[in-house]
Amino acid sequence: MTEQITAKIQNTEVNQLLETVIEGGYCVGCGACAAISGSPMKMKLDTEQKLQATIDTSTPSTFSSHAIMSVCPFSSQSLNEDQISQELFSHDGQYHQQIGYYLNTYAGYVAEDDYRDRGSSGGMGTWIVTNLLSQGLVDGVIHIHQRHPSPDDPRLFHYQLSTTVEQVRNGAKSRYYPVEISEVMQLIREQPGRYVIVGIPCFIKAVRLLMRQDPLLAERIKFCVGLICGHLKSTRFAEMLAWQCGIEPNHLLAIDFRKKLPDANANRYGIEVTGLQTDQIVTHSSPVYDLYGTDWGLGFFKYKACDYCDDVVAETADVTVGDAWLPQYVKDSQGTNVVIVRHPIIREIIECAMTERKLHMDQISANEAAQSQKSGFQHRREGLAYRLYLKEQQGDWYPQKRVKPSASHLNKNLQARQMMRVALATQSHIAFKNAVDAGQFSVFQQQIDPLVQKYKQLYHTPSWKRVARRMKRLLVNFLSNFKRG
Numbered sequence: 001m002t003e004q005i006t007a008k009i010q011n012t013e014v015n016q017l018l019e020t021v022i023e024g025g026y027c028v029g030c031g032a033c034a035a036i037s038g039s040p041m042k043m044k045l046d047t048e049q050k051l052q053a054t055i056d057t058s059t060p061s062t063f064s065s066h067a068i069m070s071v072c073p074f075s076s077q078s079l080n081e082d083q084i085s086q087e088l089f090s091h092d093g094q095y096h097q098q099i100g101y102y103l104n105t106y107a108g109y110v111a112e113d114d115y116r117d118r119g120s121s122g123g124m125g126t127w128i129v130t131n132l133l134s135q136g137l138v139d140g141v142i143h144i145h146q147r148h149p150s151p152d153d154p155r156l157f158h159y160q161l162s163t164t165v166e167q168v169r170n171g172a173k174s175r176y177y178p179v180e181i182s183e184v185m186q187l188i189r190e191q192p193g194r195y196v197i198v199g200i201p202c203f204i205k206a207v208r209l210l211m212r213q214d215p216l217l218a219e220r221i222k223f224c225v226g227l228i229c230g231h232l233k234s235t236r237f238a239e240m241l242a243w244q245c246g247i248e249p250n251h252l253l254a255i256d257f258r259k260k261l262p263d264a265n266a267n268r269y270g271i272e273v274t275g276l277q278t279d280q281i282v283t284h285s286s287p288v289y290d291l292y293g294t295d296w297g298l299g300f301f302k303y304k305a306c307d308y309c310d311d312v313v314a315e316t317a318d319v320t321v322g323d324a325w326l327p328q329y330v331k332d333s334q335g336t337n338v339v340i341v342r343h344p345i346i347r348e349i350i351e352c353a354m355t356e357r358k359l360h361m362d363q364i365s366a367n368e369a370a371q372s373q374k375s376g377f378q379h380r381r382e383g384l385a386y387r388l389y390l391k392e393q394q395g396d397w398y399p400q401k402r403v404k405p406s407a408s409h410l411n412k413n414l415q416a417r418q419m420m421r422v423a424l425a426t427q428s429h430i431a432f433k434n435a436v437d438a439g440q441f442s443v444f445q446q447q448i449d450p451l452v453q454k455y456k457q458l459y460h461t462p463s464w465k466r467v468a469r470r471m472k473r474l475l476v477n478f479l480s481n482f483k484r485g
């Protein structure tokens with residue numbers, strides 16, 4: 001629970017949201033609850049530097065809407081991804097257990113202009129929304145841009161409206177950083193037009209839930225573009241990278257999380273940070289693998305909500321883009337997208353551009369698309385079932401998921417990994433705050449590394465176990481040969 005949750009108001013739904021999602025630590029900071037007209041909710045960075053919903057005590061406590069629980073992607077009263085996507089896509093699409101409904105699945109990249117160079121992966125994220133704009137299907141693109149941090153608001157990125165192709169293209173790249181949608185939802189209400197919004201899976205789900213409540217949003221948001229998501233990071237992730245390059249946490253001004261490195265595998269990319277160092281504005285870059293804490297499997301600075309999420313590929317989006325982490329594509333340093341199409345208009349745009357050779361795309365199977373996110377699905381399906389089981393055992397409230405609580409499907413080692421992942425995320429927030437307070441990055445490493453080493457040990461089966469397994473196999477073979485003889 002964050003220290004900012006202090007007040008409760010005379011609204012049962014708001015209090016329910018507070019007592020379950022927010023106080024339970026499951027708020028992903030999307031801003032949907034704050035986006036309802038007249039909502040008493042406000043988005044704020046908490047002490048762990050995660051955006052969280054809080055009550056704005058300066059607003060009158062007469063808010064009477066009953067919609068707040070049904071727009072929160074983690075509440076017990078909102079529809080799940082299957083219920084939302086069934087309504088939207090079941091008419092034309094096929095259903096796959098992992099990627100949900102789909103019309104077509106591809107892997108490839110943009111071959112025209114410099115979309116691929118400027119994008120994090122194959123450039124499809126920016127290419128799709130640029131084409132929706134240039135073909136007159138929308139008037140504006142709502143996505144993430146850099147912002148100048150101020151003492152009152154240190155955030156480096158936010159949702160913003162782009163209305164020209166140049167603006168859209170300047171909003172390329174993945175931002176592993178807290179953002180929220182309440183301000184842009186208000187902008188859509190105030191500014192008539194047709195919009196496309198880009199977001200990670202839980203944010204797109206939140207937008208769909210808001211559209212069900214608000215006819216104006218439903219009329220104006222024409223397309224939702226989803227990004228595949230491993231998990232969301234607090235602002236500490238950016239700070240951790242910058243600090244190792246010599247820029248202290250409160251001196252960071254800008255960051256590029258994904259700089260392509262020539263001749264390296266696509267997953268061995270670099271970062272670039274800009275900030276103040278001895279009163280000079282400096283820019284440094286580094287390959288991620290030279291920096292501590294960049295292994296996403298460790299889950300440093302992860303939101304708790306992400307350990308209780310079962311949508312990897314934005315199942316409620318009209319199209320989803322991500323990285324094709326498949327052996328046949330990962331060697332290409334320029335990056336390759338996996339693309340899951342659910343809207344017929346977007347399929348037509350893509351197919352047309354493939355014929356014109358503007359896109360270089362291979363048709364892949366739904367299974368291959370899912371395979372490109374193998375570890376994401378393991379963590380958010382089998383792993384999630386165990387984490388839910390633990391919550392159930394503790395008698396705590398937890399968000400209802402499509403995955404059901406279970407323990408028997410994981411052996412002791414796999415169960416221990418799940419517990420360690422939760423511990424690593426929790427401890428990383430604490431250790432980094434201690435390092436900031438002490439003014440030394442090494443404090444973070446000293447406090448978190450023992451846990452990292454323990455976690456890594458779980459991946460090394462002790463040799464005596466390997467020997468025992470081999471002995472067992474030999475014995476079984478011997479006995480079966482003996483019986484046959």
Ligand SMILES: Cc1cc2nc3c(=O)[nH]c(=O)nc-3n(C[C@H](O)[C@H](O)[C@H](O)COP(=O)(O)OP(=O)(O)OC[C@H]3O[C@@H](n4cnc5c(N)ncnc54)[C@H](O)[C@@H]3O)c2cc1C
Binds near residue numbers: 121126174231
């Ligand atoms: C938090 C996070 C976690 C991710 N985890 C995975 C993963 O586990 N596996 C995987 O395959 N891919 C993941 N991605 C997606 C991946 O990083 C690329 O964004 C994706 O492959 C698209 O690349 P591109 O070159 O096609 O897009 P680009 O051309 O670079 O365009 C990206 C578009 O997304 C928008 N955008 C960037 N960051 C955000 C954000 N935080 N919220 C909303 N919109 C944003 C940009 O403004 C731009 O419009 C993640 C992305 C994020 C933001």
Ligand code: SF4
Binds near residue numbers: 017030031073074206
């Ligand atoms: S997850 Fe989103 S809707 Fe739910 S409480 Fe947090 S900010 Fe509000």
Ligand code: SF4
Binds near residue numbers: 200
């Ligand atoms: S892992 Fe799930 S909850 Fe976390 S940011 Fe991604 S989509 Fe949202």
